[in-house]
Amino acid sequence: MVSRPEMVAARPEAAEAWAAADALFPVRVTRSFWRRIDPHNPADPLALQVLPDRRELEAAPGDLTDPVGDQLKSPVPWVVHKHPDRVLLLLTKRCHLYCRYCFRRTLAPGENDDPTPAEWSAALEYARNSGAQEAILSGGDPLTLKDSRIFEAIDALRGAIPVIRIHTRAPITQPSRITPALVAGLRERNPVWVLVHCNHPNELSPEVDAALAMLVDAGIPVLNQAVLLRGVNDNPEVLVELCQAMVRRRVFPYYLHHTDAVAGNAHLRVSEPEGRALYRILKTRVSGLALPDYVIDPPDGSGKRSVETR
Numbered sequence: 001m002v003s004r005p006e007m008v009a010a011r012p013e014a015a016e017a018w019a020a021a022d023a024l025f026p027v028r029v030t031r032s033f034w035r036r037i038d039p040h041n042p043a044d045p046l047a048l049q050v051l052p053d054r055r056e057l058e059a060a061p062g063d064l065t066d067p068v069g070d071q072l073k074s075p076v077p078w079v080v081h082k083h084p085d086r087v088l089l090l091l092t093k094r095c096h097l098y099c100r101y102c103f104r105r106t107l108a109p110g111e112n113d114d115p116t117p118a119e120w121s122a123a124l125e126y127a128r129n130s131g132a133q134e135a136i137l138s139g140g141d142p143l144t145l146k147d148s149r150i151f152e153a154i155d156a157l158r159g160a161i162p163v164i165r166i167h168t169r170a171p172i173t174q175p176s177r178i179t180p181a182l183v184a185g186l187r188e189r190n191p192v193w194v195l196v197h198c199n200h201p202n203e204l205s206p207e208v209d210a211a212l213a214m215l216v217d218a219g220i221p222v223l224n225q226a227v228l229l230r231g232v233n234d235n236p237e238v239l240v241e242l243c244q245a246m247v248r249r250r251v252f253p254y255y256l257h258h259t260d261a262v263a264g265n266a267h268l269r270v271s272e273p274e275g276r277a278l279y280r281i282l283k284t285r286v287s288g289l290a291l292p293d294y295v296i297d298p299p300d301g302s303g304k305r306s307v308e309t310r
Contacts, residue, residue, distance in 0.1 A: 001028060004027070007039070007051065010040060011040075014054070016054065017056070017057060017101070019181045020057055021053070024057075024100070024264065026109060027050075027098065028095070028097055030096050030173050030174045032173065032205075036282070045199075046203060047099075048229070048232055049100060049200075049232060050097055051100070056265070057264075058266075060266030063261060063264075064260075064261050065106050066299060067260040067299055068103055068105070068260055068297040069297075069300050076122050076123055077119050077123065079123045081126075081265055085131075085134060086132050087135055087161070088138050089123055089136065091115075091138070091145060091150075092113055092141070092142065092145055093140045094113050094139065094140045095139065095140050095141040095173075096141060096144060096169070096170055096174040096177070097169065099169075100264070101227060101229060101259065102265075105265075106262065106263070109140070126193060127160070127161065128184065134162075137164065137165065141170055143170035143182075150182075154179075154186075155189070161186050162191065163193065164189070164191070165195060168197075169223075171194075171196050171212055172196055172203050174213075175208045175210065177211075178215060180214070183215060187218045190219065190220070193223065195222075195223045196224050196251065197225050199226045199232055199233050199243070200232055200233050200238060201242050213249070216217050216249075220301075222251045223252045223253075225254055226255070226256050226292065228256055228257065228258055232257075234275075243286050244290055246290070247287075252289075253292040254292055254293070255277070255294075258295065258296040258307055260297060272296070276294075276308070286298055294306065294307045295307060
């Protein structure tokens with residue numbers, strides 16, 4: 001993990017807002033991700049995602065505390081159930097790195113970072129009786145936990161739910177977390193799908209490539225979810241490069257998420273008309289294999305839907 005003095009030294013203009021931003025939502029950047037950043041460039045697309053900005057402290061029109069309706073669809077703590085065939089379990093609030101636009105930033109880690117044994121037992125019981133065909137292990141980032149915890153969760157669910165999905169940014173932010181032991185354990189428990197989160201081609205590196213290849217070579221399907229972000233990837237050339245880079249790595253570009261209106265990320269939001277225009281261009285530039293679905297997750301908790309059908 002990069003120390004705060006090192007980050008502040010690189011961006012002294014942000015020092016004033018740093019402590020206040022960190023109190024609202026932790027500022028944490030892995031050493032691996034930091035090596036891919038040009039911290040002295042205020043427009044660096046990776047720095048914009050992870051370093052604090054004084055605009056995070058300003059209220060903005062449209063700010064929401066529950067921007068995708070997770071709280072409305074949480075029947076028991078640590079569970080979100082929006083669709084009959086899918087159930088999501090939050091294994092932890094912790095991440096290796098905290099993205100400043102995160103739609104769950106109002107669930108900032110601190111106290112009660114993980115479910116208590118009683119809460120986890122109740123969450124598993126609900127999931128097993130939900131009738132879902134897919135269980136999504138999310139967070140936070142589930143891969144901040146030990147392998148044994150991940151395997152125990154999968155084993156506890158597998159009797160009732162045939163397909164497990166792990167939603168993680170770890171292959172991108174902390175690629176060393178993808179180890180032979182982890183991959184072997186996931187392979188033994190197939191069908192397991194891994195959904196990663198990469199927003200810009202500069203996030204890719206040889207160590208990220210190795211982590212992704214380790215998963216794919218083991219027969220574990222890997223998909224990517226990107227978020228449309230102002231100054232990061234609100235550019236057709238960047239989106240084309242990102243989607244094509246994913247396909248070259250045998251990772252399917254699954255979703256392009258419209259920016260969620262969580263408090264503190266207004267400076268990173270892209271309007272829906274802008275997003276539609278970008279997506280229309282993207283559709284003409286990449287194959288169907290490389291084209292993600294452009295989706296929005298509305299605050300009523302009804303779940304993701306294609307922006308083009310709205």
